[in-house]
Amino acid sequence: MTVFHFFNCAILTFGPHAVYYSATPLSEYDTLGTSIKAAVVYLATALVKLICLATFLKVSESDSFDPYQELLKALIGFIDVAGLYFALAQLTHRNISQNHKFQAVGLGWAFADSVLHRLAPLWVGARGLEFTWDYILQGLEANANLVLSISLAALGSLMWLRKNKPKTLIPIIYLCAGIVATMPSITSYLRRGLGWHFPKVVGFELFTSLVMAFISWQLFSACQRPSM
Amino acid sequence: MAPRKSPRERQMLVLDSVIALVFVLVACVELCDGATVVDVYRLIQYDISGAPFGSRLAGLNHHATSLHFSPHADLSRTVLLIPLREFNISFVKEYIAESKPLGGLLFLLPQIFNFENNGEVGSNHLDGTNELLILAELEQILIHTNLPYPVYFAFEDDNINAVLADIKKSDITGQPATATTGGYKFVVSAPEPKSVVSPSITNIQGWLAGLKGGDDAHQLPTIAIVASYDTFGAAPALSVGTDSNGSGVVALLEVARLFSLLYSNPKTRGQYNLLFGLTSGGPYNYNGTRKWLRSFDQRLRESIDYAICIDSIGSWENELWIHDFSSVAEELGFNVNLKHKKINISNPRVAWEHEQFSRLRVTAATLSELSAARELLEKTGGLIDSRHFVDEKAIIRSVKLVAESLARHIYGHQGKNIQIFADNSNLAVNPYYIRAWLDVLSQTPRVAPFFSKDDPFVMALKKELEDHTDEVYVQREALDGMFTFYDSTRAKLNIYQVASVTFDLLLLLVLGSYLIVLFSFLVITTQDDVFMKSSLEEPVIC
Numbered sequence: 001m002t003v004f005h006f007f008n009c010a011i012l013t014f015g016p017h018a019v020y021y022s023a024t025p026l027s028e029y030d031t032l033g034t035s036i037k038a039a040v041v042y043l044a045t046a047l048v049k050l051i052c053l054a055t056f057l058k059v060s061e062s063d064s065f066d067p068y069q070e071l072l073k074a075l076i077g078f079i080d081v082a083g084l085y086f087a088l089a090q091l092t093h094r095n096i097s098q099n100h101k102f103q104a105v106g107l108g109w110a111f112a113d114s115v116l117h118r119l120a121p122l123w124v125g126a127r128g129l130e131f132t133w134d135y136i137l138q139g140l141e142a143n144a145n146l147v148l149s150i151s152l153a154a155l156g157s158l159m160w161l162r163k164n165k166p167k168t169l170i171p172i173i174y175l176c177a178g179i180v181a182t183m184p185s186i187t188s189y190l191r192r193g194l195g196w197h198f199p200k201v202v203g204f205e206l207f208t209s210l211v212m213a214f215i216s217w218q219l220f221s222a223c224q225r226p227s228m
Numbered sequence: 229m230a231p232r233k234s235p236r237e238r239q240m241l242v243l244d245s246v247i248a249l250v251f252v253l254v255a256c257v258e259l260c261d262g263a264t265v266v267d268v269y270r271l272i273q274y275d276i277s278g279a280p281f282g283s284r285l286a287g288l289n290h291h292a293t294s295l296h297f298s299p300h301a302d303l304s305r306t307v308l309l310i311p312l313r314e315f316n317i318s319f320v321k322e323y324i325a326e327s328k329p330l331g332g333l334l335f336l337l338p339q340i341f342n343f344e345n346n347g348e349v350g351s352n353h354l355d356g357t358n359e360l361l362i363l364a365e366l367e368q369i370l371i372h373t374n375l376p377y378p379v380y381f382a383f384e385d386d387n388i389n390a391v392l393a394d395i396k397k398s399d400i401t402g403q404p405a406t407a408t409t410g411g412y413k414f415v416v417s418a419p420e421p422k423s424v425v426s427p428s429i430t431n432i433q434g435w436l437a438g439l440k441g442g443d444d445a446h447q448l449p450t451i452a453i454v455a456s457y458d459t460f461g462a463a464p465a466l467s468v469g470t471d472s473n474g475s476g477v478v479a480l481l482e483v484a485r486l487f488s489l490l491y492s493n494p495k496t497r498g499q500y501n502l503l504f505g506l507t508s509g510g511p512y513n514y515n516g517t518r519k520w521l522r523s524f525d526q527r528l529r530e531s532i533d534y535a536i537c538i539d540s541i542g543s544w545e546n547e548l549w550i551h552d553f554s555s556v557a558e559e560l561g562f563n564v565n566l567k568h569k570k571i572n573i574s575n576p577r578v579a580w581e582h583e584q585f586s587r588l589r590v591t592a593a594t595l596s597e598l599s600a601a602r603e604l605l606e607k608t609g610g611l612i613d614s615r616h617f618v619d620e621k622a623i624i625r626s627v628k629l630v631a632e633s634l635a636r637h638i639y640g641h642q643g644k645n646i647q648i649f650a651d652n653s654n655l656a657v658n659p660y661y662i663r664a665w666l667d668v669l670s671q672t673p674r675v676a677p678f679f680s681k682d683d684p685f686v687m688a689l690k691k692e693l694e695d696h697t698d699e700v701y702v703q704r705e706a707l708d709g710m711f712t713f714y715d716s717t718r719a720k721l722n723i724y725q726v727a728s729v730t731f732d733l734l735l736l737l738v739l740g741s742y743l744i745v746l747f748s749f750l751v752i753t754t755q756d757d758v759f760m761k762s763s764l765e766e767p768v769i770c
Contacts, residue, residue: 004732008739015743023750129413129724136735 005135006126012139013118016146017111024103031096031104038087038108045083046116052076070193074185081181084109084153089160098161099220106153110146118142137202144202147209151216152180158223165223173219180212264387264723268334269463271370271379272675273421273714281372283379286418286716290331291411291726294392295319296399304329307414309392311336311384317362324373332378334414334721336392337363341614342383343468343671360612367462367610378416381463381611382721391723415722421714427677427707429458429508429516432690434484434697436491436502450501450528451634452535452592455480456510456517456581457669457689458676461610465718467673469609470618473510474669475542475626478662480504481692482627483634486655488696490635498638500533504697506689508676511608512711513578516676519705521588535592536634537581540607541626542618542666544597548626551580551594551601567599577604595630597622615670620663627657665692677713 021027021035053076057069087105096104118138126135155177158165165173187205190196196204271283290307295314297303308330310320323330338359370379382388391412398411438448455476461467468474484504490496509516521529541548551567578584579601585592598607607613628649635641635648649655672685679686686702694700 004729004736005727008732008735011736011739011743015739016746019743019747020750023747024754129415129722129726131725131727 002127002129005131006122009122009126009135009139012136013114013122013142014111016143017107017114020103020107020146026100026104026107029096029100031100034091034096034101034104035108035111037091038105039112041083041087041091042109042112043116045079046112048083049076049079052079070185070189073188074182077184078181081152081156081177084156085160088153088156098157101161102153102157103150106150107146109153110142110149113145113149114142134198137198141202141205144205144209147213148180148183148205151209151212152177154216154220155180158220162223169219169222176212176215176219180216183208264391266382266385266388266721266723267718268380268382268416268721269465269718270418270716271375271381271462272460272464272717275712277710278712280374282370282714283375283377285332285376285378286416286421286719288332288378288380288414288416288418288721290414292334292391292395292414292723294396294399296396302329303331305331307332307334309334309336309395311392312338312359312363315359315362315366317365320366321369324369324375327376330377332414333375333380335366335379335381336384336388337381337611339383339385340616341466341611343466343615360617363612364610367612368606370462371605371610380416380719380721381466388723411726411728413724413726415724416719417722418716418719421716424677424713424715427711427713428679428681428704429519429676429707430679430683430686431508431516431520431703431705432506432686432693433520433701433703434504434693435699435701436484436487436504436697438491438499438501439494439497448499448501448531449533450503450531451638452503452505452532452585452590453480453483453538453630453634454505454507454517454535454581455538456507456514457674458508458510458516458679459609459613459674460511460605461608461613461675463611463717464675464678464713465673466611467609467613467675468615468670469613469674470615470666470670471542471613472540472607472609473538474609474666475540475618475623476538477506477669477689478623478665479538479541479627479630480506481665481696482657482662483631484693484696485661486627486631486649486657487634489655498635500638501531502697503532504693506693507581509707510581511605512707513576513604514581514584515708516705517581517584518578520703521584521590523703529588529590532585532590535582535585535590536630537585537592537594538626538630539581539594539596539598541595541597542623544622544626547597547599548629549596549599551582551596595626609674615667618666618670620659620666623662623666624657624659627662631657675713675717677707677711678715678717 021032026035053073056072056076084105087109088102122135122138125132155173158173159177183205187201190204191198191201270286273280273282273284275281288307290305292307292309293301293303294309295316297306297308310333312335341363395412440448456473457477459467459469459472461469484502487502491498491502505517505520507514507516507520509519549567580594580596582592582594602608631649632647636646639648641648649657651657668688674685690700690702
C-alpha cells in the first residue's frame with residue numbers, strides 16, 4: 001500500500017497546480033508556454049541562489065539559529081524576487097493579458113519549486129513502508145507555497161507592469177511583497193529559532209498564505225478599478 | 229530513407245529518453261529506512277533422514293501482534309511477538325501441537341542470554357531458574373517440531389520494548405492498525421534458505437610423547453583426553469555452549485598446558501604418551517569422535533590405556549559423575565560418583581563420548597556434571613547455555629581433579645597424598661587462562677555445519693594446541709549423511725510503523741474532495757473575474 005500512499009501525497013503536492021491551471025482561464029488561453037518559461041527561470045534562479053549560498057554561507061555544524069547567517073540567507077533569498085522580475089517583465093510573452101501573465105508565471109514558479117524540492121524526497125520516502133505524517137504535511141506546504149507564489153507574482157506585476165496605480169496603495173504593495181518574499185526566512189526562523197514543530201509551521205504557512213492571497217487580491221482589484 | 233523527423237519531434241524523443249533514464253535511476257535507489265532495525269536469529273532448520281524439523285521459512289513480511297490478540301483473529305498473516313517474561317509454555321505447546329497457521333513467531337529473550345554484550349547485564353539477573361527451565365523446554369519443543377513459518381529470536385532492548393508496548397495497547401483496545409494507533413509491520417528480507425552443501429566436521433589432535441625407554445614411543449601406553457567442542461541449539465547463531473561443552477574444551481586446554489610444562493623437562497616426563505583430542509560432531513552421536521578413532525592405526529588404538537572424555541563441567545556444586553570408569557577416585561573434597569551404563573552396540577544412539585571408545589574396546593569414561601545420559605540434541609549448548617550460568621571455580625576444580633589423577637596415575641603416586649598441581653606453585657591451575665578461554669568460547673557460536681573451511685575459531689584452537697603439544701594434526705571429515713542443515717541463521721528485522729489501507733483510502737477521498745472543491749471554487753471565482761476583466765480590458769486595448 002505504499003505506492004498508494006505515494007500517489008496520495010503526490011496528488012496533494014502537485015494536484016492543486018494542475019487544478020489551478022485547468023480551472024482558471026489559463027488553460028483557455030494556452031499559457032502553458034509562459035509557465036514553462038517561468039519554471040526555467042526558476043531553475044536558473046535556484047542555481048544562482050545555490051552558488052551564492054555555497055559561496056557566502058558557512059556550513060553550520062549545529063542546527064541552531066544564527067541571526068547573521070539567517071540575514072545573509074534572507075538577502076540571498078531576494079534573488080528569487082529578481083528572478084521573478086525577470087520572468088514577469090523581461091521575458092516576451094506572446095499576446096497574453098497581464099492578469100493571466102502573473103498567474104501563469106506564479107504557477108510555473110510554484111510548480112518548479114515543488115518538483116525541485118519535494119518530488120525526490122517524496123519518491124524516496126513515501127514509498128517506504130514506514131508511515132509518517134511528514135509527506136502529507138509537505139504536500140500542504142506545497143499548497144501554501146503555490147498561493148504565496150501567485151500572490152508574489154500578482155504583487156510583482158502590480159509593482160513592475162502596471163503604471164497607473166493609485167499612489168496611496170504603493171507602500172502597501174511594497175510592504176506586502178516584502179513580507180511574501182521573506183516568508184522562507186520567517187518559517188526558517190520559526191522552525192529553528194523558536195523550535196516549532198513541522199505541523200505548526202505548516203499551519204502557520206497555510207494561514208499566512210491565505211491572508212496574503214486575500215490582501216493581494218484586494219490590492220489587485222483596487223488597482224483594476226477604472227476610477228483612476 | 230526513413231522519413232525525416234522534424235527538429236521538434238527529435239527534441240521530444242531525446243527528452244523522453246532522458247526522462248525515462250532518470251526514472252530508471254531513481255527507481256533503483258534502495259529503500260531501507262525502517263523505524264527500527266533489530267538483529268534476529270533464526271530457529272535452526274534441519275532434516276533428519278529427510279524428515280523436516282525447525283523453522284522452514286526465513287522471509288517475513290507481516291503485521292505484528294502480541295499475546296493479547298483477540299481469540300478469533302486469523303493469525304495466518306500475523307507475526308506473534310512473545311517476550312519470554314510473560315511466556316506461557318502451554319499456550320505455545322497447544323499452538324504448535326495443533327499446528328495452527330501463523331505468519332511467524334518472534335521470541336524476545338532477556339539480555340542475559342545475549343553473548344554479544346556480556347558485561348552490560350549487571351543486576352538484571354534472572355531471579356529464578358523458572359525462566360531457564362521454560363526456555364529449555366521451549367527449545368526442545370522448537371527443535372523437534374516442523375514449523376512451516378519463520379521463527380526468530382531477538383533480544384529485548386528499549387526500541388523493541390517500545391514497539392511491543394504499542395502493539396499491546398492497540399491489541400487490548402481491539403482497534404485495527406491505523407496510522408495513529410500504531411500498526412507495525414515486521415520485515416525480514418532473507419532469501420530462501422539453502423541446504424549447507426556437504427557439511428564437514430573438524431577434529432584437532434595434539435600429542436605429548438612420553439619418555440622413551442629406548443624403544444619406539446608408540447610402545448608406551450597412551451592416555452587420551454578428549455573433549456567435544458561443537459554445539460547445537462535452537463538458534464545456531466546463539467549456540468555458544470559455554471557449559472556444554474566450552475567448559476570441557478577449556479579444561480582440556482588447561483590440562484594440556486600443565487602437562488606440557490611437565491613434559492618439557494625430561495626429568496618429569498612420564499612414561500605415558502598423552503593424546504589430546506578436540507572433537508567435533510558431538511551433538512550428532514559423537515560422529516567426529518567416531519571418525520577420529522577409526523582413522524587411528526591399529527597400533528596406536530591398542531596402545532591407548534584409557535580415555536577421559538570431559539563433558540559439561542562448568543556449573544556443578546559438589547557432585548561430579550564419572551560414567552563407566554573405575555580407576556580414578558579422588559579426595560579433593562567432593563564426591564565423584566561412578567555410574568555404569570550398559571552400551572547396546574546395535575543402538576545407533578551414542579549418549580556419551582566415551583561410548584565411541586568403548587565400542588572399539590578402549591577403556592574410557594566421561595567426566596560430567598550430568599547424572600543422566602542426555603537425549604539426542606538435548607543440552608548440547610543451546611540458548612540457555614550462557615556464560616552467566618557457568619562458574620569458573622567449578623572448571624578449575626575439575627581441571628585439578630583431572631590433572632591430579634592423571635599425574636598420580638602417570639607417576640605412580642596412587643594412594644599417596646601428594647599434590648603436584650598445588651595452588652601457588654608454578655604448576656598451579658591458571659584461573660586467568662581459564663577465564664580468557666571461557667570468554668572466547670562463550671562468544672563463539674559453534675554449530676559445526678556452519679563453520680567455514682579454515683574457520684578462525686578452529687584455527688585458534690589448533691594454534692593453542694600447537695603451543696602446548698607436538699604433532700598437532702587437523703582432521704577434516706564429512707558429517708555423516710543423516711543430517712541436512714539450512715543456512716541463513718541470522719538476519720536483520722526491519723520494523724515499520726504502517727498506515728492501514730483504510731487510512732489511505734480515506735486520505736484519497738479527502739484529497740479528491742479537496743481538489744474538487746478547489747476546482748469549483750476557482751472556476752466560480754475566475755468566471756466572474758474573466759467576465760469582469762474582458763469587459764474591463766477591451767477598452768484598454770482598443
